Amino acid sequence: MVGLDNGGTCNNATVLDATGRFLVDQLVENPSLVTDGPESAVEQLAEAFTGILTMTSTPLTLVRAVGLDTPGPATADGVISSKGATNFSQPAWRGFDFRGALESRLGLPVVYNNDGNAAALYAHHVQFGPGAMLHSSISAIVGTGLGGGVIEGGRVVRGAAGMAGELGHVHIPMHGLLAEGQPTPRCNCGFYGDAESVASLTAIEKNLLPYWLGRYPDHELNRAGSLAAAAKLVRGYGERGDEMAMKIFEQQAMALGRLFTIAANYSDPSAYFVGGGVVETSPRFREWFLATVREHAALREEQARVATFALVPDLDMAGARGAAVAALESVPAA
Numbered sequence: 001m002v003g004l005d006n007g008g009t010c011n012n013a014t015v016l017d018a019t020g021r022f023l024v025d026q027l028v029e030n031p032s033l034v035t036d037g038p039e040s041a042v043e044q045l046a047e048a049f050t051g052i053l054t055m056t057s058t059p060l061t062l063v064r065a066v067g068l069d070t071p072g073p074a075t076a077d078g079v080i081s082s083k084g085a086t087n088f089s090q091p092a093w094r095g096f097d098f099r100g101a102l103e104s105r106l107g108l109p110v111v112y113n114n115d116g117n118a119a120a121l122y123a124h125h126v127q128f129g130p131g132a133m134l135h136s137s138i139s140a141i142v143g144t145g146l147g148g149g150v151i152e153g154g155r156v157v158r159g160a161a162g163m164a165g166e167l168g169h170v171h172i173p174m175h176g177l178l179a180e181g182q183p184t185p186r187c188n189c190g191f192y193g194d195a196e197s198v199a200s201l202t203a204i205e206k207n208l209l210p211y212w213l214g215r216y217p218d219h220e221l222n223r224a225g226s227l228a229a230a231a232k233l234v235r236g237y238g239e240r241g242d243e244m245a246m247k248i249f250e251q252q253a254m255a256l257g258r259l260f261t262i263a264a265n266y267s268d269p270s271a272y273f274v275g276g277g278v279v280e281t282s283p284r285f286r287e288w289f290l291a292t293v294r295e296h297a298a299l300r301e302e303q304a305r306v307a308t309f310a311l312v313p314d315l316d317m318a319g320a321r322g323a324a325v326a327a328l329e330s331v332p333a334a
């Protein structure tokens, strides 16, 4: 199996053998050229495919399927949204069948997932290994937005329209999360008080910093030049134990805990994973963050006994690896 992770600037490729072993243990990237339009992007993926086979000395005849993941929004079948998408701004992308185009180009079956779902699938398989099909999990990945996915019985829950697992836009209770006088945060999707409106980089810039900088008028980040610039610096301050930054991350961890409380009551998964920039930090900080998420996830005693909380591993490779796992699952065992 080959896994191809398509991103805004780079593709990342991996190979998974039939025994479930990854033959690549580092990032192998080439430019994705998505801004040049679909034709160039498909060619770049074909090049990544050929390149990774050469690098791992894998004969083309042994490849049974290819996994592709991209940022959304796209349908479950890998057709880019007709309204366009942040990463696919050129008009030619609108409604483009990305999966189908790569399948024709490579002459091999291509299995599609969005990047959040692919990373969720990878985290699930790392945690449960051969027992993956017996377990369920939820992954929340904090980036510019809040992505992730839901895995049930080892497989990605896609939904009727391919829009399951949009965890960022699930409403969470704000009572006890917001500080005194803090306005209800608004998400880019138009909702007030959903998970992404607190737990994302966008939320730090648009909702959390404007409030907290007002409470800490002498904070250095008041002089960062712009909220966008300041938002990117908050993580570093958090790692150094800065009081205001810790309040911001505590609110984010609470939001994820509350999101997981909803999951616990809704589908009672075996594992809860947290990923994204917030865990690509010092071990001490990310352990504190995960513990705070856990503290705010209100599981029943029976659930707490069996549930696992963990970080999404190898985040930069998780997309390509999850895409490859999906491809492996798609072919009947030999």
Ligand SMILES: [Zn+2]
Pocket (backbone or CB within 6 Å): 168, 169, 170, 187, 188, 189, 190, 191, 194, 196, 197
């Ligand atoms: Zn939203």
